[in-house]
Amino acid sequence: MQKKAERGFTSAIRVNPIAFGSHSLCKIIENIVIMTKANKVLFITQEITPYVSETEMSLVGRNLPQAIQEKGREIRTFMPKWGNINERRNQLHEVIRLSGMNLIIDDTDHPLIIKVASIQSARMQVYFIDNDDYFQNRLQATDENGAEYEDNDARAIFYARGVLETVKKLRWCPDVIHCQGWMTALAPLYIKKAYKDEPSFRDAKVVFSLFDDEFKQPFHADFASKLLLKGVSKKDIASLTEPIDYVTLCKLAVDYSDGVIQQSEHVNEEILEYARQSGKLILDYQTPDNLAEACNDFYDKVWEAEQK
Secondary structure (H helix, E strand, O other): OOOHHHOOOOOOOOOOHHHOOHHHHHHHHHHHHHHOOOOEEEEEOOOOOOOOOOOHHHHHHHHHHHHHHHOOOEEEEEEEOOOOOOOOOOOOEEOOOOOOOEEEEOOEEEEOEEEEEEEHHHOEEEEEEEOHHHHHOOOOOEOOOOOEOOOHHHHHHHHHHHHHHHHHHHOOOOOEEEEEOHHHOOHHHHHHOOOOOOOOOOOOEEEEEEOOOOOOOOOOOOHHHHHOEOOEOOHHHOOOOOOOOHHHHHHHHHHOOOEEEEOOOOOOHHHHHHHHHHOOEEEOOOOHHHHHHHHHHHHHHHHHOOOO
């Protein structure tokens, strides 16, 4: 496995202390330290404004990636192409070279469509995961009457796998992957199991954010079998005992994450305590003004921590 200290450069650097003054030597060492930190951050989000209405989650999805990019890190950002997103107004267009793959879920092929748009004021590009059955003609987690979609479990599977397959095609290797919202809760499992040997993910650390975003309707009883994929065994998801509700799903995300962020001031206490007891790195709730700086530091702490 590639060593962390090598991620920022391609060859070892030898420094002759005699050849440099103390000031120059300190600058070289400082630059080497900077290069070994988590330089690439992948954001797997559930909501981003202005594509959906402003909520706590969508504002974080919009502002945090921009702030992290402005701190000098390279970013990529993904969200589902919910059916209430106006493609013309937001200037979404399909990326043909990334689209076309079929993802098999519950023995059914589902075409993966990738779209992209730019937030010009932030100099930020957003990738959208789309599918006619799961996203194109649907709203977000609930329909126009507020009822949760019966296949939200399959939608979450499709979204997580769709993002990871697209990052593979981009041949991009993030150092830290930040998952936000329960719709992203399966990404940590897939990254650490099904995609663990892929160059794009084998050295990545995963951070999962807890929001105040509980769903009410438990997932279908066959959810665990739908999750199975090469690299994901029944043992890996043994914790998914029925009913597979919000708490159970988020605990699974915690199990396969390297760090957990309390993103909302009030989150499910059972999940938060589970994360604390797990020994994972935890970032406590931060006000919006402090969030970017705190996350920026937290990414490096997670990146530098040794794998257990």
